Amino acid sequence: AQTVTQSQPEMSVQEAETVTLSCTYDTSESDYYLFWYKQPPSRQMILVIRQEAYKQQNATENRFSVNFQKAAKSFSLKISDSQLGDAAMYFCAYRSNWGSNYKLTFGKGTLLTVNP
Amino acid sequence: NAGVMQNPRHLVRRRGQEARLRCSPMKGHSHVYWYRQLPEEGLKFMVYLQKENIIDESGMPKERFSAEFPKEGPSILRIQQVVRGDSAAYFCASSPSATKYEQYFGPGTRLTVT
Numbered sequence: 001a002q003t004v005t006q007s008q009p010e011m012s013v014q015e016a017e018t019v020t021l022s023c024t025y026d027t028s029e030s031d032y033y034l035f036w037y038k039q040p041p042s043r044q045m046i047l048v049i050r051q052e053a054y055k056q057q058n059a060t061e062n063r064f065s066v067n068f069q070k071a072a073k074s075f076s077l078k079i080s081d082s083q084l085g086d087a088a089m090y091f092c093a094y095r096s097n098w099g100s101n102y103k104l105t106f107g108k109g110t111l112l113t114v115n116p
Numbered sequence: 117n118a119g120v121m122q123n124p125r126h127l128v129r130r131r132g133q134e135a136r137l138r139c140s141p142m143k144g145h146s147h148v149y150w151y152r153q154l155p156e157e158g159l160k161f162m163v164y165l166q167k168e169n170i171i172d173e174s175g176m177p178k179e180r181f182s183a184e185f186p187k188e189g190p191s192i193l194r195i196q197q198v199v200r201g202d203s204a205a206y207f208c209a210s211s212p213s214a215t216k217y218e219q220y221f222g223p224g225t226r227l228t229v230t
Contacts, residue, residue: 004158043205045159045221091158101172102211103149104219106158 002027002094006107013082014115020067021077021110023092030054031097034068034075035104040088048090051075053097079112087114118143120210120222121190128228135195135202137225141210148191149219150176150183153205165191198229 003026013019025034036048051059051068058066063083067076079086092107121140129135141148146167151159161175165185176183180198185191195202205226209219 042223043226044223045207045209047218050218101164102219103161103164103172103175104151104159104209105161106151108156108158 002029002032002096002105004092004094004105004107006092006110008110009108010111010113012113012115013079015082015084017082018078018080019082019112021079021090021092021112023075023077023107025073025075025092025094027073027094027096029096029098033095033097034066035093035095036064036066036077037091037093037106038086038088039091039109045091049077082114084114084116087112120145120208120220122206122208122222122225124225125223126226126228128230129198130230131199132197135198135227137193137195137206137208137227138190139193139208139210139222140190141208142212142220145210145212145220147211147213148185149209149211150191150193151207151209153207153224155204159207162193195227198227200229203227203229 005024032053034051038046038048049061049064063080065078089109089111091109093104148165150162153159163176163183164172180196182194205224207224209221211219
């Protein structure tokens, strides 16, 4: 079974600075997707960014980018020019691309605080 | 296109009562996933359904929990004889197809068992 580990329960960053959230995962598969989801106080799950394992290029979405190291099974999220609205819980998630169940496996999350 | 709808948003039940949580997927989506989020935890998969079929219920407790996704109407997650440990946020997500990578989440139902 796949597991996702987020080793930083909490992180903080100054507004306009850059912060990196860590995520590692364990799998024996070679074809899969990785995601970062944001959960603000409203509890709505919002997709931030996705990465396809067979693509070597790191995904980027505006101020959000990932550092995907497939051999090391590492998938970190970098938030540049942090804004107050980025404050939220961030979850890393894994999805197999094999078989018939494409369920998401989540880490325990990292609570990001943005200081003005 | 309306997003995934869940109701109620908050549900309070006494121990031993039944809880029914509803999820209306996005229009055109025929795949639904249910997840549970315990306090201070990430979301955990419970069950995956397609219209009229349960594809995988490996994450759902064997007793007291059931789920359905009928041909017409919303998906229902049913918890019988609730206990305090069932208190959690329950999220559903929908997808247009099995192979589409993105799941769209609803706002969740927060169940409190008193």
